[in-house]
Amino acid sequence: MTDTIVFDLETKKDFAEVGGRxxxxxLEVSVLCAYSYLSDKFYAFEEKDLGRFETMLASAGKVVGFNIKGFDLPVLRPYFKLDPLALPVLDLMDEVVSGVGFRVSLDNLCQTTLGAAKSAHGLDAVRWYREGKIEEIKKYCTDDVRLTRDLYEFGKTNGHVLFLSRDQAGRVAIPVRWGVLGARDGGLKKILEEAFARKKSVEIDYVTRSSDRPDPLRKTRLVDIYKLDGDFFEGFCHLRKSPRIFKIERVLAAKLTALPYEIPGEAQTKLL
Known part of the structure; x- marks a missing residue:
């Protein structure tokens, strides 16, 4: 059985000390912490122990982290024989950006989704390294790994995570597909196009944007598509029993049904 590893690392130096991003x-690693699903244990590695972590990674079926493609994995490259960027990586940051269109901090996501905040920040860890407080770094880094794991689990179970919007629009749901088997964006669009062309109802797994409603954000909906327009489609939602506009990026999965439909005359006139 292959393992899933969640990890995070802290560095000895900051960007100013090395000439930029x-x-x-x-930057050099001070501490790296990881969680193994196979053993259900957390691990803390100092720089001298990173070879042991490389061994863990070599047999991993999935490596999970937050912004690890853009930060942690490049930091690790000088330490490893294997190429960290060639690993089977799930970067939660990438999924969030894909879902909402911009970067959202781990702290924002965890506070809004899990009700749990980061215990410190990366620059605190750099300062602690200078002060020789390695155990403080290990505790903070382990806390971040736990938050990342819990965020991953929430998204896998619920098909979305939450963040507090910059424009004060309240809590917003970001659709994530790391727990969904089936089509991703390209395949989804083909299914929607086929449903529209053949005039067959399509069953979609859909995440609503606003989290202010009392009902669940993720629902299965049966839709008769009236119009496909770029990143959106319009159609009759059998759940709401009325026409609705849907955003394709909020569809987690889609399945073509054998149920035929016709576009009502009034809808055809409106769409012209």
């Missing part, structure tokens, strides 16, 4: 490989 383009020199990630010079």
């Amino acid at each position: 383009e020199h990630l490989e010079k």
Whole structure:
């Protein structure tokens, strides 16, 4: 059985000390913490122990983290024989950006989704390293791994995570597909196009944007598509029993049914 590893790392130096973000490989690892699903244990590695972590990664079926493609994995490259960027990686940051269109901090996501905040920040860990407080770094890094794991689990179960919007629009749901088997964006669009062309109802797994409603954000809906328009489609929602506009990026999965439909005359006139 292959393992799923969730990890995070802290560095000895900050960006100012190494000449900017383009020199990630010079930051040097102070502490790396990981969670193994196979053993159900947390691990803390200091720089001298990173070879043991490389062994864990080599047999992992999935490596999970937050912004690890853009930060953690490049930082690790000087330490490993294997190429960290070639690993089977699920970067939660990438999924969030894909779902909402911009970066959202781990702290925002965890506070809004889980009701749990980060215990410190990366620059605190750099300062602690200078002060020789390695155990403080291990505790903070382990806390971040736990938050990342819990965020991953929430998204896998619910098909979305939540963040507090920058424009004060309240809590917003971000659809995530890391727990969904089946079509991703390209395949989804083909299914929707086929449903529209053949005039067959389509069953969609859909995440509503607003989290202010009391009912669940993720629902299965049966839709008769009236119009496909770029990133959106319009159709009759059998759940709401009225026409609705849907955003394709909020569809987690879609399944073509054998149920035929016709576009009502008034809807055809409206769509012209």
